[in-house]
Amino acid sequence: MKITQLRYFLVLAEELHFIKAAARLNLSQPPLSRQIQALEQELGFALFVRGHQRVRLTEAGAAFHRDVQEMFAALDRAVTHAKGVARGEVGRIVLGMTGSVSFGVLPRILEQFHREFPQVRMEMQHLIKAEQIEALAGGKITLGLTRSPVRERGMASEAIHQEPFIVALHERHRLAKLKVVPLEKLEGDKFVLYRGNSSPSVADEIIDLCGEAGYYPRIDQDAGEMQTAVSLVAAGLGVAVVADCIRSLHLPRVVYRPLTVRGRKIATRLYAIYRKDDPNTFLKAFLRLAKAGG
Structure with a gap:
């Protein structure tokens, strides 16, 4: 069993498509097929159920996939550690x-x-x-x-990482009682954004989402970070579109609501x-x- 065959197997297990897997590996399809067949013959069981170009893992193939992933993760750790030792790094x-x-x-x-x-x-x-x-x-x-x-x-x-965008509102905001807030309904509100003195920024993404909702946001405050923006919301200075993790920031007079644009949920990375x-x-x-x- 060759390391190369196992790497080919991992890529095909991720793509579940011979042509896409071969392209990732800079191969043509026939050599990839031969290597996978040779691996299956050596193992004594089928790794994939084959269709036309597309494949799916067998039950045994799925179990083998998990173990091979763990093996390569351990190998990566060993190589990383050895390189650090060789360079005299504590890390x-x-x-x-x-x-x-x-x-x-x-x-x-x-x-x-x-x-x-x-x-x-x-x-x-x-x-x-x-x-x-x-x-x-x-x-x-x-x-x-x-x-x-x-x-x-x-x-x-x-x-x-990816997580939903939500909106931070003052508890007395007219939309605070909604379970889900459409971004379209925030047209005319004062927005608190956070550019961080760089471009592109998440503020640009929020402006684009407002454009998708049919308007350009009225930007009243420009804070450096999300949590600062929420503090300004608590003071009644506007609304802020923030990442879902900000829910754990509990400030008086602030409520968080899921956010949609044209009926679809939106996310930040x-x-x-x-x-x-x-x-x-x-x-x-x-x-x-x-x-x-x-």
């Missing part, structure tokens, strides 16, 4: 993050990372997106966590941003765990 990752990130998925990601890499020291800095970009460029942080991608040369963005040339051996492992935990 260190510095995270730059907006304040809202700490309300959501981050604690779960950090817990999992620490479980797998207890020797790596984790440090965190609260930075808005513009500050994260500056810190990345200067090598002061390993990666940033923000609500929008980056466009800066030499930097990359990866979406690691959390991005990991980092330098493409970063040599930190634990960055790839963190990104893997972050996407799995998101």
Whole structure:
């Protein structure tokens, strides 16, 4: 049994389509089919039920898939750890993050990372997106966590988590008693946005959603972060579209409601941003765990 065959198997199990899997592997379909057949012959059981190009995992194939995934995860950890030892690294990752990130998925990601890499020291800095970009460029942080991608040369963005957008309203707002608030009904309201001195920003996404709802928002306040925006809502200074994790921020006189646009639910993404040339051996492992935990 060859490592290459197992990697081919994992890709086909993800795509469930021979042509798409072959394209990801930079192969033509026949060599991929031959390798999968050879693997099945060596194992003594079928991994896939085959249709026309499309396939689905057999029960045995699904069990094998889970075990092979765990095996490669362990191999990744071993390689990452060995590289760190070879370079004489104790291991260190510095995270730059907006304040809202700490309300959501981050604690779960950090817990999992620490479980797998207890020797790596984790440090965190609260930075808005513009500050994260500056810190990345200067090598002061390993990666940033923000609500929008980056466009800066030499930097990359990866979406690691998605959650619904909701709206924060003052308890006396005319729509506060609704179970779900259509964004269309907020036309004319004062909006509190949070740009973080960078572009693109989640504020741009909210403006686009308002455009889909048929209007340009009346922007009355521009806060640096989501939680600051909610504080302004509590003061009666407007409404704010925020990520669902902000529900855990309990402020007097603020209510949170699910939000729709043209009848559909809408979501926001959390991005990991980092330098493409970063040599930190634990960055790839963190990104893997972050996407799995998101």
